[in-house]
Amino acid sequence: MIIDDQHYDVIIVGTGAGGGTLTRKLASTGKKILVLERGEYLEKESSELVDAEVFKKENFSAPEQWYESGKEPFYPQTSYSVGGNTKIHSGVMLRMREQDFEEVKHQHGISTEWGLKYQDFEPYYTEAEKLYRAHGKAGDDPTDPPRSKDFPFPALVDCEPQVKDICDRLSGQGLHPAYLPIGLGNEGRTDSEDTGVTPAIKANNNVTLKTSAKVVRLHTNPSGKEVRAVETEIGDRSYLFMGDIIVLACGAVNSATLLLYSANEKHPKGLANSSDLVGRNLMKQLMTVLVQLTPTPNCGLFQRSHYINDFYWGDEDFPYPMGHIQNSGGILQDVIFSESPPILSVAAKLMPEFGLKQLAKRSIGWWLQTEDLADPNNRVTIEGSKVHLDYTPNNTEAHDRLVHRWIDVLKSVNQTKQSIYPRSEAPIQVAAHQCGTCRFGEDSKTSVLNLNCRTHDIDNLYVVDSSFFPSISATSPGLTVIANALRVGEHLINRLN
Ligand SMILES: Cc1cc2nc3c(=O)[nH]c(=O)nc-3n(C[C@H](O)[C@H](O)[C@H](O)COP(=O)(O)OP(=O)(O)OC[C@H]3O[C@@H](n4cnc5c(N)ncnc54)[C@H](O)[C@@H]3O)c2cc1C
Incomplete structure (x- = not known):
């Protein structure tokens, strides 16, 4: 084991939405920051082509398998690279709705109330939208939460005419289609490499990034009250890095497993796990993609x-x-990426006269997502070096109703005689919206992190990724992860000073 001779003020593990954003936020403090990322840089062209409506993109799956009790192991759809999942995300930058921070009654249970409210997050949402260059238009969607500032850039109104036409018909029926807020820079979708890590390194010589650096264990001092060293595999060598403050931002599954792997005498169930909640309450939303066939071709991309x-x-x-x-x-990009994307394969059976590419150009895809509820039995565990996921979907009737309701709506605005709408539900490997495995809260018995995302049990250990969500909402989580990293960054700046 090589003991690194440097001492850092902050060590950040992971460069995705949480870690990459936090790196940018802390860089200007001048403090000595080490960033450890298990992945490498991903080529821009390949990441730009990705869209997530098809649930099978081995190209962008992690190079390791996760396990599910009694089932075949699988390659999770999660990106180990500089920028993490923001390198393959769809760029949608949505705020959670105001009510999402409250206790909400669902058909099959209660969605957990957050210890902080929408108003606490609002300034950081505004900062996050500015940083990630969100293009949007407020006010069309009646569920829009209040905002202190308009979007920094106007919405991308120049969209596929067929989609625009359908949305006009939806408006005619009294529905409220709204422009999706999208983070867009000069070279395509914004991500936490270009927005977070790279500018932090360029503008400041106090930030060091090590890639292909997989953190495997955290070591505490003898009392167990402080993390002393971060054990990291780089190539075939093991290193120990020392820092005053340690921040995990490995994504909800990997931050939880790292805490579990780091169990020691003082923390027999895993670091920061006196509540026995590390790894529990894994949420990922219920997702379905639905294909609507169109009477005439569209551009496909x-x-x-x-x-x-x-x-x-x-x-x-x-x-x-x-x-x-x-x-x-x-949908054409899925044909480019995968010879036989599952959802279109279903459609192809229904329309055998079409080739996949033609079919892709005659289709509009719809992506439906429903909140799944926190359940302590839905959890990440480890067995030797294996990562296990136990996940039983809940709140499924609400999702089925959404799918059927949407099919009815599409039928009512459709110009074809189409009566079958091929659909594909997200399997376990679609861990894209993974959340909740180290929830934050005030009470150390019912949460892993305090409201500053510091672990209740260990004073210098933070988790700043999607793990902290007590409930997931039906909104894509990326912007909330980014806003939270900015919020915790502010706390850390105060602490460091
Ligand atoms: C295909 C896809 C599309 C998506 N589209 C959207 C969207 O349009 N809008 C939206 O809001 N959300 C979207 N998401 C979700 C969004 O990307 C995530 O919510 C967000 O990136 C989570 O941020 P994070 O910091 O928790 O983790 P990540 O972004 O996953 O980052 C974790 C980082 O930690 C690194 N890491 C993991 N373990 C270790 C270790 N042991 N040592 C060192 N480094 C480690 C990883 O390599 C990675 O870089 C999408 C996700 C996917 C996969």
């Missing part, structure tokens, strides 16, 4: 542009939250 939240809080005959709908990007 286009950006996501609209969302519909009319059923977010329920429907006339269903007084419980159902979820969020957005159009996926053009």
Whole structure:
């Protein structure tokens, strides 16, 4: 084991939405910061092409398998690279709704109340939208939360005409399609490499990034009250890095497993796990992609542009939250990426006269997501060196209702005689929206982190990624992870000073 001779003020593990953003926020303090990232740089061209409406993209899956009790191991769809999952994300930058921070009654249970409210996050959402160059338009969606500032850039109104046409028809029916806020820079979607890590390194000589550096264990001092060293594999060598403050930002599954792997005499169930909640309450939302066939071809390659939240809080005959709908990007890119994308394969059987590419150009994809509820039995565990996921979907009727309701709506605005809408539900390997495995809160018995995302048990250990969510909402989580990193960054700046 090589003991690094440097001492850092802060060590950040992971460069995704949480870690990359925090690196940028802390860089200007001049403090000595080490960033450890298990992945390498991902080529821009390949990341830009990705859209997430198809649930099978081995190209962008992690190079390791995770395990599910009694089932085949799988390659999770999660990116180990500088920028983490923001390198392959769809760029959608949505705020959680105001009510999402409260206790909400769902058909099959209660969505956990947050210890902080929307108003606490609002300034950081504003900062996050500015940093990640969100293009949007407020006010079209009745569930929009209040905002102190307008979007920093106007919405991308120049969208695929077929989508625009459908949205006009939806408006004609009294629904409220709204422009999706998208983070867009000069070279495409913004991500936490270009927005977070790279500017932090360029502008300051106090930030050191080590790539292909996989953190495998945290070591505490003898009392167990402080993390002393971060054990890291780089190539075939092991290093120990020392720092005053340690921040995990490995994503909800990997931050939890790292804490579990770091169990020691003082922390027999895993670091910071006196509550026995590390790894529990894994949430990932219920997701379905639906294909709508169109009478005439479209260009096949286009950006996501609209969302519909009319059923977010329920429907006339269903007084419980159902979820969020957005159009996926053009489906042709999935044909480029995968010879036989599963959802189109289903459609191809229904329309055997079409080739996959033709079919892709005759389709609009819709992406539906519903909140799943925190359940302590849905959890990440470790067995030797294996990562296990136990996950049983809940709140499924609300999601089914959303899917069927949306099919009815599409039928009513459709110009074809289409009666079958091929759909594909997200399997376990779609861990894209993983959240909740180290929830934050005031009470150390019912949460792993305090409201500053510091572990209740260890004074110099923080977790600043999607792990902290007590409930997930039906909104894509990326912007909330970024806003939270900015919020915790402010706390850390005060602490460091
Ligand atoms: C295909 C796809 C599309 C998505 N689209 C959207 C979208 O449009 N809008 C949205 O809001 N959200 C979207 N998401 C979700 C969003 O990307 C995530 O919520 C967000 O990136 C989570 O941030 P994070 O910091 O928790 O983790 P990540 O961004 O996953 O970053 C974790 C980082 O930690 C590194 N790491 C892990 N373990 C270790 C270790 N042991 N040592 C060192 N480094 C480690 C990883 O390599 C990675 O870089 C999408 C996700 C995917 C996969």
